Amino acid sequence: MSLFPEDAPYRVLARKYRPSDFGALIGQDAVVTTLANAIRTNRLAQAWLLTGVRGVGKTSTARIIAKALNCIGPDGNGGPTIEPCGVCANCVAISAGQHIDVVEMDAASNTGVDNIREIIEAVRYASVSARYKVYIVDEVHMLSKGAFNALLKTLEEPPPHVKFIFATTEVQKVPATILSRCQRFDLKRVPVELLAEHFRKVAEAEGAAAEPEALALIARAAEGSVRDGLSILDQAIAQAGSGIVEAAAVRDMLGLADRGRIAALLGAILQADPQAALAAVDSAHGAGVDPQALISGLLDMLHQIVRSKMAGSTDPALPEGDRQAIQRWSTELSFPAMHRLWQLLLKGHAETGQAPQPQQAAEMAILRCVHAAGLPDPDRIAKLIESGAAVAPPSRPAADRAAPAPAPVASATALPQDAESIVALFENREAQLCRMLRDRVSISVQPDLLILGQLGDLPAGFAADVTKCLVEWTGQNWEVRIEAAAEGAESLYMIAERAKADAHERALEDPMVKALLAEFPGAELTEPKPPRAPALPQLRSATA
Structure with a gap:
């Protein structure tokens, strides 16, 4: 059954179930304990700053503090208390927002120095009927820089009958000079479980039935805000009519996927x-x-x-x-x-x-x-690589082991002894002749004799150009002879390509490579390709 008569104007749940005392303030135990002890022992600061996300109870807490400070009890003889009676003239007027000595100001719409100057002028006068004049400034971070500066002196040393309570959702925008003059309380997001239980009690008080999963969905959608959650619950009850608030309906209402x-x-x-x-x-x-x-x-x-x-x-x-x-x-x-x-x-x-x-x-x-x-899972790939690193690579064939390593570049006075040293001699001096010696001929080196087996097109005067370079660089007389290549003869380029293909085949047999290729279907083992050499121009004989 509803708590209000049927002919009373409807109030949304967020206002109807706003906490009126510390006992009804859910999810803020640390704040409640500190404030209650301060009131009980009369250790009251001149200003409090309440921070937190929307809907966690900042303004409600400020009103509760104002009531706790000004409650006079049902008999009119009470003093400050952690349990305001809620029935005395001060409690009723503060709850209704109508007490002349408890002033609520929205800093979002009253941002200037003139608004703060009105407060500064008013604090000099004693309260009319309450024990303390209480100024509640909501969204205090919206005040201008000049307004903050104007408030500093009064905030630091207000009259004994004046208390300030500030509330903000963006405490980082409040100047440090203001923060240092206030006791700060951070109101936390309310846990989902606590919100769901609170919404269950509210639904029962409203005479509405709700599925536990529906309440859990509302609590999660509220993101720790009691007000947001009550607004969603209000909508869900209205949607259900006289029926049960179901989880499926809440999902549809919130636009959540099933x-x-x-x-x-x-x-x-x-x-x-x-x-x-x-x-x-x-x-x-x-x-x-x-x-x-x-x-x-x-x-x-x-x-x-x-x-x-x-x-x-x-x-x-x-x-x-x-x-x-x-x-x-x-x-x-x-x-x-x-x-x-x-x-x-x-x-x-x-x-x-x-x-x-x-x-x-x-x-x-x-x-x-x-x-x-x-x-593949990155962890698994890492383990494969780690285990593969310990696998010894397959032994090289005897022919590969016997193959000579490329010779270093010959010096100007060194006599080349084999094909590799001949090509190395031309490497950094005659790039075009070097490429032809490497790609288009097989090379046989004898004392003072270079026999070139022709495998591709050679320009006229090629032998003379090579002879001239060898004589000039080594100081020896050389004979360069071009003959038809023997059967099975290979250029250095062909030998290198065959060695590369053999190495590729050996790599494919490596256990680590096999494991990686199995993890990546369709993958291939490749290596970076060098830039393609431009076409060789026709050489002109050096003797021409």
Whole structure:
């Protein structure tokens, strides 16, 4: 049954159930204890600063303090008390916001020096009927710099009959000079469990029935704000009419995606199934689920999985089916995989909110998650690499072991003894001749004789150019002879390519490489390709 007669004007739940004493102020035990002890022992500061997010009880606490300081009891003979009676003239007038000595000012609309000057002038006069003049300034951070400066002296040494109570949601914007003159109390967000229980009592007082899951949904949506939660509960009761406040109706009202849809979508993502994931997204879109709310639901479920993995338990407010799914995924997923998925979803949530087509943005974000889920676990890859590092590489064939290593660049007076040293001699001096010697001929070196087996086109005068360079650089007489290449002869370039191919085949047989290729289907073992050499121009004989 309602607490008010049927002909009384309706008051929203947030106002109707505003706490009127410290006992009704939920979730703020530390603040209540400190303030109650200060009042009981008469250790009263000249100013208090109440901070916290919206709807946690800052203004209500300020009014309770004002009543506690000015309560005179039912018989009119009482003093300051931690349990204001609520029935004396002062308590009633303060609760109604009509007491002449308790002034509430909204700093958001009274920001200037003139507004503060009015307070400074008024504090000099004694209170009319209350024990203390109390000035409650809401959203005090909105005051201008000049207004703050004008208030400093009065705030530091106010008359003994004056108390200031400031409330703000953005304490970082309040000057340090003001903070140092106040006792600060931080009002916390109210825990979900405490909010759900409070909403259950309010629903009962309103004669309404509500499912526990529906109350839990409202409590989570309130984000620690009692006022926000009561506003949602008010709407949910109105939506239910004379029926029960159901979880499904609350989800629809809040625009939340059904948890069954969320679980199905998350399952498709973790299975790396793009068709199933897109089908789940289309189903949610057809049901009217907001795209950004869909990703929010995935974030919420993933957060529950991480907490379950860390704490070993799930939110008791969740349905049994959700708890079982969350516990299963918490054992199957690694932390790197969950953190990677969280970052992708968080980025997708922001993109969906900014995109001109939110549904398309949500689909693309979820497809990115599907692709990432199909990749190997980073931990597993790291372990494969770590274990592969301990695997000895296959032994090289005897022919490879016998192959000579490339010779260093010859000096100007050194006599080349083999093909590699001949090519090295030309490396930094005649780049075009060097490339032809490496790519288009086989090389046989004998004392003062260089036999070149022709494998490709050579310009006229090639032998003369090579001879001139060798004579000039070594000081020896050389004969350079060009002949038809013998069967099976190879240039240095061909020898190097064959060695590279053999090394590639050996690498494919390495256990670590095999394991990595198995983890990445369709991957290939490649190496950076050097820039392609430009076509060689026609050489002109050096003797011409």
